[in-house]
Amino acid sequence: MLKKIILFSVFCVASLFANDKLNGAGASFPAPAYTAWAYMYEAETKNQVNYQSIGSGGGIKQVTGRVVDFGASDEPLEKNAITKDDLLQFPALVGSIVLAHNVKGVKDSELKLKNEVLADIFLGKITKWNDPKIAQDNPNIKLPNETINVVRRSDGSGTTFNFTSFLAGVSKEWQDGYGVGKAVEWPVGVAAKGNEGIAALVKQTPNSIGYLENAYALSNQLARTTLTTKSGKWVEPSDNNFKAAALQAKWSKDNDFYQMLVLQEGDNTYPIVAATFILLPAEKAKENKLVTAFFNWAFNKGDETIAKLGYVPLPSETKDLIREYWADKNISPTK
Numbered sequence: 001m002l003k004k005i006i007l008f009s010v011f012c013v014a015s016l017f018a019n020d021k022l023n024g025a026g027a028s029f030p031a032p033a034y035t036a037w038a039y040m041y042e043a044e045t046k047n048q049v050n051y052q053s054i055g056s057g058g059g060i061k062q063v064t065g066r067v068v069d070f071g072a073s074d075e076p077l078e079k080n081a082i083t084k085d086d087l088l089q090f091p092a093l094v095g096s097i098v099l100a101h102n103v104k105g106v107k108d109s110e111l112k113l114k115n116e117v118l119a120d121i122f123l124g125k126i127t128k129w130n131d132p133k134i135a136q137d138n139p140n141i142k143l144p145n146e147t148i149n150v151v152r153r154s155d156g157s158g159t160t161f162n163f164t165s166f167l168a169g170v171s172k173e174w175q176d177g178y179g180v181g182k183a184v185e186w187p188v189g190v191a192a193k194g195n196e197g198i199a200a201l202v203k204q205t206p207n208s209i210g211y212l213e214n215a216y217a218l219s220n221q222l223a224r225t226t227l228t229t230k231s232g233k234w235v236e237p238s239d240n241n242f243k244a245a246a247l248q249a250k251w252s253k254d255n256d257f258y259q260m261l262v263l264q265e266g267d268n269t270y271p272i273v274a275a276t277f278i279l280l281p282a283e284k285a286k287e288n289k290l291v292t293a294f295f296n297w298a299f300n301k302g303d304e305t306i307a308k309l310g311y312v313p314l315p316s317e318t319k320d321l322i323r324e325y326w327a328d329k330n331i332s333p334t335k
Contacts, residue, residue, distance in 0.1 A: 022290055025052040026059015026072030027158045028194040029095055029213045030276040033306040034072070037298045040305065049294050053194060057156020057182045063087065063279045070291045071279040074158020075182055076258045088280040088288070088329055089256040090322045092295060094246040094312040097163050097272040098237045100202050100222035101209040103129060103144065108223045109236045112137045115228050115271060119171035121148055121209065124188035129207060144207065151201045151210030154191030156182040162274040163211045166262045170271075211272075214242070215310040227271055230263045235270050239312070245273035246312045253325045273312075285331060292326050293333035 024034070031053035038049040054062075056073040063071025064085045072092075082089055099118065101111060113121075117133050120126040126133060130143040153160045161182045168175035178184045192201040198212040199220040209225075214237060217224050224237045235241050248264035251257050261273040278295065280288050299322075303313035314322075326332045 021048045021050060022069045022287070022294060023050050023052075024059075024070040024072060024278075024291075025054050025062045025068045026279075027056045027074045027276055028053040028196060029056075029074045029159050029274070030072060030093060030311070031195070032215045032219065032309050033093055033095075033302075033311050036305050036309065037294070037302045040302065041294055041297055044301075045297070047290075047294070053196070055153075055155040055182075055194060056158030056161065060279065063281060066281055066284075069280075069284075069287050072276060073279060074274050074276045075161040076260070076275070076277050077256070077279070078258055079255050082256050086282045088282050088325075088331070089258075089277050090295075090325055091251070091257050091259070091275040091314060091318070092278050092298070093306055093314060094242070094249075094261070094273060094275050095310075096214045096237065096242045096245075096270055096312075097159055097166070097211050097274060098214045098217050099209055099211055099225040099227070100199070100217045100220075101225060102202050102206055102222070104206065106141055106223060109226050109238075110141065111223070111225045112234060113225050113227060114232075115166075115170040118225075118227065119167050119174050122150060122152070122167060122186075122188065123171070123174060123177075124150075146207040149205050149208040150189035151192055151198055151205065151208050152186050152189040153183075153193070153198065155193050157194075158182060158274070158276070159195060159211065159213060160184070162260075162262055163272060165260060166272045169263045213310075218310045229267060229269050229271060230265060231267070233267055235268060237270060239307075239310075241268050241270040242273055242312050244269040245271075246275075247315075249275065249318070251318050251321055253321060253328065257322070257325070280331070282329070288329075288331040289334050292331050296323070296333045 034051045059071035062068045164180045195212045195216045198210045199216040202208045202210045229235045245264045299319045
């Protein structure tokens with residue numbers, strides 16, 4: 001099913017001037033979900049939504065330049081940026097950033113990495129898989145005396161924004177040396193474009209590790225690591241642990257739903273969870289009503305589909321708050 005959806009996405013390239021089609025672009029993080037929704041939406045309504053996975057940076061640039069009907073970003077924009085570029089913003093779903101690895105014989109969730117140890121890997125301070133700091137937490141795994149091949153993003157990425165927010169939160173050295181951003185000066189690693197590129201490179205590179213959205217790890221059958229909660233307890237990359245983080249969100253219409261979800265409190269809260277956002281040109285009321293019609297349909301009928309892909313649907317209360325926001329901005333879907 002997922003392969004059919006991806007093929008649908010590739011071949012449905014529409015003109016920006018077609019009145020019966022919507023065009024969006026941006027984050028690769030939610031692309032499998034948006035593509036699945038678009039596939040189902042067209043089958044039911046005959047209305048087409050084309051989404052290009054070009055990275056959050058590209059999505060922000062295209063919607064700010066009024067090139068597409070909607071942009072998508074995993075980095076939420078703060079109020080000053082929303083006001084400056086005359087945009088609207090609301091969340092569409094929640095996803096998780098997992099660490100996928102390709103270490104022979106090590107199964108999914110079997111490898112344990114403390115958050116600070118993971119930071120040291122991406123700092124280039126831990127370079128071997130059998131380093132004592134890794135080995136002490138994995139006494140039942142035969143770790144190879146091999147170099148850790150770090151894989152990271154090459155493009156401006158909301159996934160990188162959230163992952164570096166996590167690294168900065170667990171490592172002062174990372175915070176002081178590299179900071180947080182859609183693109184940073186990585187100290188180590190081989191670059192790949194998009195979550196798709198990360199998945200492909202990890203899959204083909206022995207002894208590698210890379211960060212990517214959970215849906216891509218699942219669809220590529222990549223092994224994921226167990227991390228630690230904010231308080232230091234082991235936590236597996238599971239649906240319930242992702243949801244535990246999502247439930248910590250405190251959404252508000254007043255700040256256009258700006259919210260970060262990394263390193264939330266809780267004994268079973270996975271530490272790298274993020275919402276992904278839709279950006280609209282505020283002045284394009286007609287087009288915006290078509291966009292909200294699509295997402296309203298997705299909120300009503302698309303939860304089961306994206307849950308199977310590995311995402312976390314928004315709670316019903318959050319969806320209702322988004323609908324109130326649409327009404328406030330006069331962009332509610334046309335009945």
